[in-house]
Amino acid sequence: MSENILIAAGFGGQGVMLLGQILATAAMYDNKHSTWLPSYGPEMRGGTANCTVVISDELIGSPVTDSPGELIIMNIPSLLKFEPALKEDGLLILNTSVVDRAPQRKDVEVVKIDANKIAEEIGNTKISNMVMLGAYLEKTGAVTVESVEKALRKKLTGKKAALIELNLKAIEAGMKLARK
Amino acid sequence: MAAKAIFKKPQSLSDKEFTYCPGCHHGIVHRLVAEVIDELGIQGKTLMVAPVGCSVFAYTFFDVDGTVAAHGRAPAVATGMKRAMPDKVVFTYQGDGDLAAIGTAEIIHAANRGEKITTIFINNAIYGMTGGQMAPTTLLGMKTTTSPYGREVDREGYPIHVSEVLKELSGVAYLERVAVSSPAEVRKAKQAIKKAFMTQIKGLGFSLVEVLSTCPTNWGLSPIEAINWLNENMKKEYPLGVFVDKVGELK
Amino acid sequence: MAEKVMVKGNEAMGEAAVRAGCRLYFGYPITPQSELTEYMSRRLPEVEGTFLQSESEVAAVNMIYGAASTGTRVMTSTSSPGFSLMQEGISYIAGAELPSVFINVVRGGPGLGDIQPAQSDYFQGTKGGGHGDYHLIVLAPSSVQEAVDLVQLAFDLADKYRNPVLVLADGMLGQMMEPVEFPEFRDLNTLPDHSSWAMQGCEGREPHKITSFDIDPINLEKMNLGYQKKYREIEANEVRYETEMIEDAEYLLVGYGTMARILGTVVKMARNEGIKVGLFRPITLWPFPYKELESAAEGKKALLTVEMSMGQMVEDVRLAINGKMHVDFYGRTGGVVPTPEEVLRELKKIVERSE
Structure with missing residues (x-):
């Protein structure tokens, strides 16, 4: 049985909620069970x-x-709040554009992503969340990229539809970085 | 020669005997409402909401579909009915304790929404059913069982003028204060009630008729004295008249 | 098979109501259920329904009374403080026997409390809540899918028994997203015909009178005996519950709603560590599955009830067990959600004590 339990956390406006929703929706398209629970x-x-x-x-x-x-x-x-709770051998993906300190844990895998910088290079700092999602997909394989794309197309409609390609680019960039 | 009926009970009144005290004006107003329902031919599509108070049994006195609301909530109940069945004619019948105290929020917002319902509002300046306690409409100086020394501004504040408050609300399409203390007033009151129902039938908005009424029992007066007291005191505090009329002349 | 969609619990319950044929909603915004009110405000006009934001929960529940007395499917939704305000009207609705559906997305209390998930409105929902001898049928979903299914059932039970039905959710269920399959739209022509009693105009028949009122004690008692007869029938026919791995279990966890699904995880975790534990989950909180729980508990070493409250359903659990064994309780309140790890620790204490 495979199971992923992820907490995504940041400032309001960084898009962690959308990141989580896209991931949970993609899991559904992969015919898996999924839940998305926000802090509210x-x-x-x-x-x-x-x-x-x-x-x-x-x-x-x-x-x-x-x-x-x-x-x-x-x-x-968010690092201060959640780092201690992470499971042993767990995965910690860190946006180093914002978090300028190192994690304390030595028993977990840390992946550092300069997400804002990359997002800016692609064309919009707002998609730093998708860079992070890309890194997550690469490290965990929790859901397929095809399903993520489908979830994005479902979620971003109307005016926002124009942003889909940009989001996909960001995901790709995140995956590439995590592969290194 | 066979006897000819020249005066009958309106069809929209049931055979149930009224439970009201001698000299109370509820009976007159009930009859007027029933006559109007008959004349407009709407008995079969009228839904009535009775209040809590002396007229709590009103839903049994009218031969139309009827219910009793929780104290003060009749306008909300009527709103639910009208929204569910927009082609029916829905009216509430409420006293001053019910409408002007505990039910202030409901009447204000139903009126303000322009809810297409009609309210018959009986103002007798006192709580009847519970035994003559002070109402928000009780006049200054008036003694009741909860203002035994007379209503005082410093303690209980001023009598509330419901129609004067409601007339400011844009959703109100017909609003008049009447009395039924003389035959002429009774005729006028009936016209007002008819116009209020027409307001609803024409879909113009919210309509309300405030009726200044006597409560001989709790005022401690005979029916005649009560009418005199109403004429001398209540009309000064609550002047009769049309506040809002978006209906115009009835044909 | 219908396509699965990812939906927030609050919105899913709204859509479920629409598909059940509900075209009337009266309500007042309150966190954490406002998405449901908002959803209905944009959804109902699309299906020629009516949405009205009332001036208060007090007004909303009385609008429900009015609409329900015409025999039309109608609902409202709210959260704890709002549900308290509705109690007066619910008592009248129960007395007048009006079919209607309420959703309480429970938050931390008492008083203003907070806006986080809680289960501390169990007493209010199941034991009356307002004045007089009456009961709501109370359904407690533990997933977004089940919330959809139970909202549909709620309308059918309300119509069948002419009784208000409460879907008792919590902030977590309202806020979380899960994949959902919606049922087909109910053909409005197939909805129950209430013309034999409802207020729809007395053309061609005797007037209908709807009330919770009778000034004569003998008559009022008769009305009450009528309600009670109906309640006994509901108790006989409508008890719903679910069990998980109880056959070989030595220990039994009892919980409802989202707490129960957390307990489902505890069962797995505990079994991985060799603790034989099962789960009993009441789905109807009223009528409560007393007999079913009693037999599920038979032969177990210990029983642990877990709630997001300081212990409310546990009183019904103790009634079911009727003194035959000790009933342990663990609860967090004020909007704190017990985690599986935390409950497992509690369970282990009991196991240690019982070995």
């Missing part, structure tokens, strides 16, 4: 936001966890 409340407005995504071949019990297997960390407060 006043912190959504500018403070720290996070979501928990569970992807599994089996029916999902808990959509919450004390010990995620994977972290996508987009800011320092």
Whole structure:
């Protein structure tokens, strides 16, 4: 049985919620079970936001966890909050454009991504979340890239549809970086 | 020569005997509402919402589909009915305790939405059913069982003028204050009630008729004295008249 | 097979209601269920339905009363403080026997509390909530898919028994997204015909009177006996529950709603460590599966009830067990969601004590 339990966390506006939704939706297209659970409340407005995504071949019990297997960390407060909880041998993907300090844990795999810089190079800092998602896909293989693309097309409609190609480029760049 | 009926009970009133005290104006107003329903030919499509108060049984006195709302909530109940069945004629019948105290929010917002319902509002300046307690409409100086020393501004504030408040709301299409203390007033009140129902039938918005009424029992007066007291005191505080009329002349 | 879509619980429940043939919604925004109110405001006009944002929950519940008394499918949704405000109207609706559906996306209490998930409105939902002897049928979904299914069932049960039905969710279920398969749209012509009692105009028949009121005690008692007869029928026919791995279990976990799915994970974790544990999940909180729980608990070493409250359903669990064994309780409240790891620690304490 394969199971991924991810917490993605950052400032409101960095797109961690969308990242999680795209991932959970892609899992559905891969015929897997998935849940997306956001933190919600006043912190959504500018403070720290996070979501928990569970992807599994089996029916999902808990959509919450004390010990995620994977972290996508987009800011320092989130690193402080979630690093201690990460499972042993877990995966920590860090946006080093924002987080200018090193993680403490030695028993986990750390992948450092200069996500904002890469996003800017592609054309829009707002897609740093997709660079991070790309790195996650490369490291975990939790869902297929085809399904991620399908999820993006489902989610980004109307005016936002023009951004799909840009998002896909960002994902590709993230995957490439994580491969190194 | 066979006897000829020249005065009948309106068809929209049931055979149930009224439970109201001698001299109370509820009976007159019930009859007027029933006559209007008959004349407009809407008995078969009228839905009534009775209040909590002396007229809690009103839903049994009218031969139309009817219910009783929680205290003060009749305009919300009527809103639900009208939104579910827009082609029906929905009216609430409420006293001043029900409408002007506990039900203030519901009447204000139903009126403001221009809810296509009609409200018959009985203002007798007192709580009847619970035994003569102070209402928000109780006049200054008036003694009730909860204002035994007379209503005082410093303690209980001023009598609330419901029609004067509602007339400011854009959703109101017909609004008039009437009395039923004389035959002429009764005729006028009936016209007002008819116009209020026409407002709804024409889909113009919210309509309300406030009726100044007596409560001889709780005022501690005879029916005649009560009418005199109403004429001398209530009309000063609550002047009769049309506040809003978007209907115009009835044909 | 219908296509799966990824939907937030709140929106999924709204769509489920629309597909169940509900074309009327009255409600007032409150976190964490506002997405449901918002969803209905844009969805109902698309299907020629009516959405109205009321001035308060007090008004909303009375609009439900009015609409339901015409025999039309109608619903509202709210969260804990709003549901408290609705209790007066719900008591009237239960007394007048009006079919209607309520969704309470429960948050932390009492008072203003917070906006995080909780299960501390169990008493309010299952034991009356307002004044008088009455019951709501209470359904507790544990996933977004089940929320969709139970909202549909809620409308059917409401119509069948002429009774208000409550879907008791929580902030987590309202906010989370999960893949969902929606059922087909209900043909509105197949909805139950309530013309024999509803207020639809008395043309060609005697007027219908709908009320929770009778001033004569003997008559009011008769009305109450009528409600009770109906409640006994519901108890006999509508109990719903689910079990997981209880046959060989030595220990039993009991929980409902989203808490129960967390307990599902605890069962897996515990079994990986060799602890034989099973799960009992009431789906109807009223009627509560007393007998079914009693027999599920037979022969077990210990029973642990877990709730996002300080212990409310556990009282019904104890009634079911009727003193035959000790019932342990673990709860977090105020919007704190117990994690599987945390519950497993509690379970291990009990196992240690019982070995």
